Amino acid sequence: MKIISDPLELKEHLKKSNSSVGFVPTMGALHEGHIALIKRARQENEIVVVSIFVNPTQFLAGEDLDKYPKKDDADKKICELSGVDVLFFPTAEDMYSNDEVKICAPNVRGYVLEGATRPGHFSGVLRVVMKLLNIVSPTRAYFGKKDAQQLNLIRLMVKQFFMDVEIVPVDIVRDSDGLALSSRNVYLSKAQREEALKIPKSLYAASKLISKNILDTVKIKEEMHAILSPLEIKYVEVLNRDFEVIEKVQIGNTVILVEVIVGKTRLLDNIWL
Template identity: 85%
Template sequence: MKIISNPLVLKQHLKDIDKTAGFVPTMGALHEGHIALIKHAKEENEVVVVSIFVNPTQFLAGEDLDKYPTKDEADKKICELAGVDILFFPNAQEIYSQDEVKICAPNVRGYVLEGATRPGHFSGVLRVVMKLLNIVSPTRAYFGKKDAQQLNLISLMVKQFFMSVEIVPVDIVRDSDGLALSSRNVYLSKEQRKEALKIPKSLYAASKLISKNILNTEKIKEEIYAILAPLETEYVEVLSRDFEVIDEVQIGNSIILVEVIVGETRLLDNIWL
């Protein structure tokens, strides 16, 4: 495995080898969810590139940038064992400059759901993803479905900026107890983790309602809220996969999204229908 930190060196290296490239951008603290992304990339491309970069522009004031989990040596070993060809490991000075041209999230889609409580977050996400995609110029880039709003906005950016990359969504990977894997799960105490299990439980209950042909979105949301109580729930929404408001679930084109605060930890989950 080749480790590169300089963006221009990586860009030239990939240009010289001239092979199809699968790209997995991460913020490190790798887990089985990231490994699933890498496996998909390996199956569909000649070269696999993984980036590890804790992006400062997507953290708001008072958020957990300084304590975001980092496991650099462990992450390198995981990438090596997973068969990654190139690990891109830049620092912020190599990615950002003092007087930046900026990309902003759309005024509506970027400021609802997670964007409503974290204004500016998705501008930071799109800003770094645009840079990373331009550096790597991959054939395909792989993103987990757990961050569904992020996935939607990145796909929209690629479409609207006519970028030559295929965005590949990959299914959520869950722990044995059903909790969606996340680097932030390490923040949870044992008791908080038990409480967090209400999240997948609520989504399972929603899927059971839908299997009984109860498709009204308000009834589904009521059921989810009832199971999540008394957790601090930021939102529960049932939308089309284009993130449009719907009154009834449309099988094959709907998604239920939840965001919950457990202790001080923000947890996202969803189910695609």
């Protein structure tokens, strides 16, 4: 496995090959969810590139940038064992300059749901993803469905900027107790983790209602709120896959999304129907 930190060096390295490239962008602290992305990329491409970069532009003032989990040595070993060909490991100085052209999230879709309480967050996400995709020029880029709003906006950016890359969504990986894997789960105490299990329970209850042909989104959200209580609920929403509000679940075109705060930890989860 080759480790590269300089963006131009990585571009030059990848230019030498005419092979298909699968790209997995991460912020490190790798877990089984990331490994699932890497495995999918390995199956579908001749070269696999993983980036590890804790992107400062997507963190708001007072958020956990300085405390974000870092496991550099373990991450490198995981990448090596997972068959990664190139690990891109830049610094903020490698990625950003003092006077930058910026990309902004859309005025509506970038400022609802998670964007409503984290204004500017998705502008930072799109900014770094645009840079990474331009550096790697992958055939396919792999993103987890857990960050569904992020995935939706990245796909929108790729479409609207006519970018030549296939965005591949990969299913959520869950721990044995049902909690969606996240690098931020390490922040949870044992008691908080027990409370966090209300999140997958609420999504399971929603899917159970839908299996009984109860498709009214108001009823579904009421049931989920009751299960999630007394957690701090940022949102519970039932949307179509274009992230538009719907009154009835549309099988094959629906996402149910949850964001809650457990202790001081923000947790996201969803199901695609």
